[in-house]
Amino acid sequence: MSIWQRIRQAIGALRAGEPLSALFERMSREPEKTVAFTIAVIALGAKMAKADGRVTRDEIAAFKRIFHIAPKDEAAAARVYNTARMDVAGFDFYARRIARMFHDRPAVLVDIIEGLVFIAMADGEFHPGEEAFLDEVAAIFGVPERCMASLKARHMPEGANPYLILGVTPDIDDAALRTAYRNQVRELHPDRMLAHGLPQEALRLAEQRLARINAAYDEVRKLRTAVS
Incomplete structure (x- = not known):
């Protein structure tokens, strides 16, 4: 049974008038938190959609890619989103509840924020309302401004x-650059994240982040080779 089918069944079991947040509270108390994690991330994405007053096809496509x-x-998935x-x-x-759920795994919180940034920018623009929303979520998560x-x-x-x-400056030397890059790659390695008991959805967000870090590192190396 897929995660979406499990969530659909859970939503179908909601009592009349009971909000989605009540379902999240129940699921977050279970040892396996995949359903709660997914509901919470979807909820944040749905709330962010209200920040600029519209949901574009590009944003929907980005959401599907992440998950x-x-x-x-x-x-x-659409039923969960609309609910x-x-x-x-x-x-x-x-x-706040996601922040508590992963307070000992800050990398997961960063991955969630990045997934939301990815969705927000999918239509080619970054609406001020979306940016303000994300900055506030980042503050709740404890994500530093530089990050x-x-x-x-x-x-x-x-x-x-x-x-x-x-997350570095152009004046960094090659050795420090390699160290910064390797530290980020090590933090995002699937085996390390699985060892922390993270749900599969968190791993997919990390994959998106790792791909961009690798591309940026390759670009910096090419720039430095060209001027050497």
Whole structure:
């Protein structure tokens, strides 16, 4: 049974008038938190959609890419998303509970923020309302401003600063650059994340982040080779 089918069944069991946030609270108390994690991330994405007042096809496509939603599960995922949009609980409800759920694994919180940034920029623009929303979620998660700037840079149109993507400055020497890069790759390695008991959805967010870090590092190396 897919994660979406499990969530659809759980939503179908909601008592009349019961909000999605109540389901999240119940699922977050279970040892296996995959359902709770997915509901919370979807809820944050749905709340963010209200920040600029519209949901574009590009944003929907980005959402599907992050969660690898198969065609057979699209209806179930759409129901979760629409239920989340109508939920009376504010985005901070979910943000604060996710922050507590992964307080000892800050890399997961960074991956969630990056997934939301990816969705927000999927239509080619970064609405001020979306940026304000993300900055507030990042503050709740305890994500540093410099890290947040790096996350935004990774999803800017062509021409984004690769040094900013890596979270370093251009004056860094080659040895320190390699160390910074390797530390990030090690933190995002699937085996390390699985050892922490993270749900598969968190691994997929990490994969997106790792791909951009690798591309930025390759670009910096080419730039340095060209001037040497």
